[in-house]
Amino acid sequence: MPFDPAMFDPSQIPLVEIVFWAMTVCTIGGALGVVTSRNLFHSALYLILSFFGVSGYYVLLNAGFLAVVQLFVYVGAIAVLVLFAIMFSRRMMAAGQSQANQQWWVAGPVVIVLFVMLLAVVGSISWPVTEAEPSGDVVNQLGLAFLGSYLIPFEVVGVLLSVALIGAIILAREKTAEE
Amino acid sequence: MTTIPLSWWLTVSAALFSIGMYGALTRRNAIGILMGVELILNAVNINLVAFWRYIAPNDVAGQIFAIIVISVAAAEAAVGLAIVIAVYRRRHSAVVEELDILKN
Numbered sequence: 001m002p003f004d005p006a007m008f009d010p011s012q013i014p015l016v017e018i019v020f021w022a023m024t025v026c027t028i029g030g031a032l033g034v035v036t037s038r039n040l041f042h043s044a045l046y047l048i049l050s051f052f053g054v055s056g057y058y059v060l061l062n063a064g065f066l067a068v069v070q071l072f073v074y075v076g077a078i079a080v081l082v083l084f085a086i087m088f089s090r091r092m093m094a095a096g097q098s099q100a101n102q103q104w105w106v107a108g109p110v111v112i113v114l115f116v117m118l119l120a121v122v123g124s125i126s127w128p129v130t131e132a133e134p135s136g137d138v139v140n141q142l143g144l145a146f147l148g149s150y151l152i153p154f155e156v157v158g159v160l161l162s163v164a165l166i167g168a169i170i171l172a173r174e175k176t177a178e179e
Numbered sequence: 180m181t182t183i184p185l186s187w188w189l190t191v192s193a194a195l196f197s198i199g200m201y202g203a204l205t206r207r208n209a210i211g212i213l214m215g216v217e218l219i220l221n222a223v224n225i226n227l228v229a230f231w232r233y234i235a236p237n238d239v240a241g242q243i244f245a246i247i248v249i250s251v252a253a254a255e256a257a258v259g260l261a262i263v264i265a266v267y268r269r270r271h272s273a274v275v276e277e278l279d280i281l282k283n
Contacts, residue, residue, distance in 0.1 A: 014182070016182055016183060017182065017183065020183055020187070024191055027191065027195060028191070028194055028195065028198070031194075031195055031198040031199065031202075031218050032198060034198075034202055034214050034215070034218060035198055035199075035201050035202035035205070035206070035215065035218075040208055040210060040211060043211060043214060044210075044214065047214050047217065047218075050195075050218065050221070051221070054195075054221045054224070054225060057188070057191075057225055057228075058228055060183070061188075061228050061229060061231075061232040062232055062236075063228050063231070063232070063242055063245075065242070066224075066228060066242055066245055066246065069246060069249060070224075070249070073249050073250075073252075073253055074217070074221075074249070074252075077253060077256075078217060078252065078253060078256045081256055081257065081260055082210060082213070082214060082256070082260065084260075085210055085260040085263055085264060086210060088264060088267075089263070089264065089267040089273060099206060099207060099208065099211065100205045100206065100207065101205055101206070101207045101276065103204060103205060104204075104205040107200075107201055107204040107205045108201065108205075110204075111197045111198075111200050111201040111204070112197070114196075114197055114200065115193055115194060115196075115197040118189075118193035118196070118197070119190060119193060122186050122189040122190060122193065123186065127185050127186075127233065127234065128234060129185055129233045129234060130233070130234060130235075130236065132236050132237060133236060134232070134236040134237065135236075135237055138239065138242070141239045142239050142242060142243065142246075145239050145240075145243055146243065150240075150243050153243075153247055157247055157250045157251070160250070160251065160254050161250060161253070161254055163254075164253075164254035164255075164257050164258050165257065167258050167261070168257040168258050168260075168261035169261075171258065171261035171262055171264075171265045172260075172261035172264045172265055174268075
């Protein structure tokens with residue numbers, strides 16, 4: 001059928017589905033790159049692509065704040081940390097060595113069986129999906145919840161992050177001569 | 180309401196989890212294992228946010244759980260990579276099979 005501009009209705013484009021599939025290509029393709037790439041540096045770059053895809057998922061799920069957090073924390077902090085760690089220890093792998101250990105031929109089937117089992121569970125349960133939309137300002141509600149009913153988890157996470165910060169510095173620090 | 184059914188999100192999340200699991204199980208390099216774990220945590224977060232959106236959109240608990248998972252993932256990555264760098268400095272290797280000091 002030839003394309004007729006007069007018959008073209010922009011509202012018929014399944015935009016949400018198109019974005020979903022684009023993000024799926026980013027996320028799953030990036031993840032496959034992470035686990036199969038022979039060069040660890042390329043793995044880290046694929047990891048960034050995968051994180052971007054997940055961030056797009058959050059936008060589709062009306063969780064804009066989480067999408068921004070995902071970009072800040074995962075792309076901005078964790079991925080950069082991984083890249084730095086790889087660059088600080090340049091000759092991590094002897095050249096020509098395989099990146100996978102001897103268990104990969106067991107791990108592959110096990111993981112595929114796990115995926116099929118998860119799919120079976122997803123398909124067999126009828127989820128109690130509601131038609132409700134998130135109401136009001138979600139960021140506002142998040143802030144109130146973090147300083148209200150979820151105050152203790154919030155504080156515990158704060159303590160955990162401080163401990164992790166100090167621990168990381170102590171672990172990675174170069175020992176000086178007088179110690 | 181978005182037109183994407185909940186099961187699509189769960190399927191994508193299951194796929195991401197399985198791929199991350201494969202990476203964590205088969206990588207010889209400790210940094211590769213950590214990247215696999217990050218993929219697993221991302222799969223968990225997709226699940227949490229999808230359930231929040233489709234089942235309890237008026238209760239922010241799902242998003243709060245996801246934010247806490249992200250914080251724990253950040254702490255885990257920082258400590259894990261610090262350990263990898265410290266080990267690399269002593270042993271000049273980050274291959275987990277060669278780290279057998281505690282054996283015997």
